[in-house]
Amino acid sequence: MFSRLLSAVVTGVDASLVEVQCDVANGLPAFQIVGLPEKEVTESRERIRSAIKNSGFSFPARRITANLAPADLRKEGVGFDLPIALGILIAAGEIPYSPTRYLVIGELSLDGKVRRVRGVLPIALSAARQELDGLLVPMENAPEAALVEGTPIYPVRTLQEAAAFLGGNKTIEPFVIEREKLIERATSSSAAIDLREVNGQEQAKRALEIAAAGGHNLLMIGPPGAGKSLLARALPGILPPLSFEEALEVTRIYSIAGELDLGTPLITTRPFRAPHHTISYAGMVGGGHGTPGPGEITLAHHGVLFLDELPEFDRRVLETLRQPLEDRSILISRAGIAVRYPANFTLIGAMNPCPCGHLGDPLRPCTCTPHEIRRYRKRLSGPFLDRIDIFVEVPRLTREELISRPHGEPSQEVRTRVIAARRIQWDRMKDRSGRFSNAQLTPEEVIRCCVLTKGAKRLLEMAIERFALSARAYSRVLKVSRTIADLEGAEEIAEAHVAEAIQYRASDDLT
Numbered sequence: 001m002f003s004r005l006l007s008a009v010v011t012g013v014d015a016s017l018v019e020v021q022c023d024v025a026n027g028l029p030a031f032q033i034v035g036l037p038e039k040e041v042t043e044s045r046e047r048i049r050s051a052i053k054n055s056g057f058s059f060p061a062r063r064i065t066a067n068l069a070p071a072d073l074r075k076e077g078v079g080f081d082l083p084i085a086l087g088i089l090i091a092a093g094e095i096p097y098s099p100t101r102y103l104v105i106g107e108l109s110l111d112g113k114v115r116r117v118r119g120v121l122p123i124a125l126s127a128a129r130q131e132l133d134g135l136l137v138p139m140e141n142a143p144e145a146a147l148v149e150g151t152p153i154y155p156v157r158t159l160q161e162a163a164a165f166l167g168g169n170k171t172i173e174p175f176v177i178e179r180e181k182l183i184e185r186a187t188s189s190s191a192a193i194d195l196r197e198v199n200g201q202e203q204a205k206r207a208l209e210i211a212a213a214g215g216h217n218l219l220m221i222g223p224p225g226a227g228k229s230l231l232a233r234a235l236p237g238i239l240p241p242l243s244f245e246e247a248l249e250v251t252r253i254y255s256i257a258g259e260l261d262l263g264t265p266l267i268t269t270r271p272f273r274a275p276h277h278t279i280s281y282a283g284m285v286g287g288g289h290g291t292p293g294p295g296e297i298t299l300a301h302h303g304v305l306f307l308d309e310l311p312e313f314d315r316r317v318l319e320t321l322r323q324p325l326e327d328r329s330i331l332i333s334r335a336g337i338a339v340r341y342p343a344n345f346t347l348i349g350a351m352n353p354c355p356c357g358h359l360g361d362p363l364r365p366c367t368c369t370p371h372e373i374r375r376y377r378k379r380l381s382g383p384f385l386d387r388i389d390i391f392v393e394v395p396r397l398t399r400e401e402l403i404s405r406p407h408g409e410p411s412q413e414v415r416t417r418v419i420a421a422r423r424i425q426w427d428r429m430k431d432r433s434g435r436f437s438n439a440q441l442t443p444e445e446v447i448r449c450c451v452l453t454k455g456a457k458r459l460l461e462m463a464i465e466r467f468a469l470s471a472r473a474y475s476r477v478l479k480v481s482r483t484i485a486d487l488e489g490a491e492e493i494a495e496a497h498v499a500e501a502i503q504y505r506a507s508d509d510l511t
């Protein structure tokens with residue numbers, strides 16, 4: 001006999017429907033899975049065999065062929081266990097089944113229990129665009145799948161329960177999640193570190209506010225222990241809250257990567273990723289066996305990518321960031337497959353001024369030679385630094401700053417100003433799909449949006465000659481100036497706005 005069920009496979013951030021066809025025919029006992037399966041799919045044969053037997057069914061001692069169509073689409077993951085097992089039981093006549101359009105996904109244990117799988121959210125999003133009767137998913141994946149409206153979600157715990165449901169012998173109520181409460185959490189979340197907890201460093205805090213308001217990349221330069229890491233970890237707390245659409249996009253990425261915590265169906269805080277400087281190329285941009293998975297730059301989507309000890313990162317890894325910083329996405333090409341992942345993040349870097357970290361320190365003399373300092377700074381290329389909008393010095397704290405109680409502005413007050421500035425940008429770019437901040441302005445939009453006063457224009461002309469600004473650096477000065485003006489609610493960019501923006505390029509001589 002022959003049976004047909006629907007399942008899905010995730011490629012990149014999207015999912016494609018897969019038809020699971022099972023045929024149980026006369027012949028020598030055999031079990032074969034075809035349709036371009038990866039190793040983890042072909043290994044499922046023994047799991048399926050044991051799960052069927054241990055669930056109280058008879059595994060047919062006949063020739064079994066499971067085809068995953070279309071045959072030219074690579075199939076990977078363990079989510080095909082459940083649909084193949086159900087297809088075999090239907091084709092063998094173990095359970096009655098009337099043709100319906102259910103999409104089935106799930107891994108099987110040897111005892112017949114259904115285990116959670118990766119990528120259920122993108123599968124649910126793809127299923128919502130089809131006319132399906134529902135999704136059968138593992139119980140642990142049900143909250144994640146229920147974030148998508150339009151298709152009933154039926155959670156199952158065991159193969160026996162799924163078989164009874166498809167055979168009409170058991171009723172399962174569709175899983176429902178209170179999306180309103182999740183949205184409320186997404187708009188009221190706060191960071192663990194408050195700017196009030198950071199002593200001193202008022203200039204760095206101001207630079208952090210500008211970076212948050214315009215989505216600008218920031219590099220902090222200062223000696224060890226000055227507070228660079230603490231400042232970076234406070235940035236998510238002053239960023240605007242995630243919209244539900246953004247939260248859904250971030251959750252989809254973490255679902256694919258298998259980093260979605262159990263009991264957390266929706267990520268409601270902006271990601272903060274801080275990879276170690278020993279990270280590999282594949283770990284940063286994405287890769288792995290089969291279809292390339294998302295890397296750190298994609299896991300930081302709509303959030304912050306913090307690179308501490310920036311010059312210590314592999315040069316090849318840093319140079320790979322150049323394209324994502326411009327395009328807000330990364331294309332990973334492998335033999336026979338190319339996957340594009342989103343990578344719209346704010347880059348925050350931190351570095352010492354020299355190898356020993358004490359260049360310019362009034363209390364501890366630098367022990368580095370000029371050659372060592374040049375070689376240290378040469379690890380960062382000019383094209384990479386050109387993509388940094390803001391450079392800021394983070395000096396050693398004074399004795400008074402160290403022993404005094406923190407008394408700065410709390411993150412919530414700064415966040416209020418940042419949200420107001422972002423709202424101005426959203427209104428300005430409401431017809432520009434996918435772009436919501438000044439850092440994302442195109443060259444044409446820079447000309448249209450960055451209107452300078454006469455004094456500001458003269459000052460900028462002087463800065464071009466004084467600092468030998470490249471075309472990209474000039475554009476970034478304009479964007480930062482536009483953000484500073486937005487923080488003040490000014491329509492035109494004044495001389496003071498340009499002066500402050502130029503100040504943040506003063507450290508752009510690292511090479």
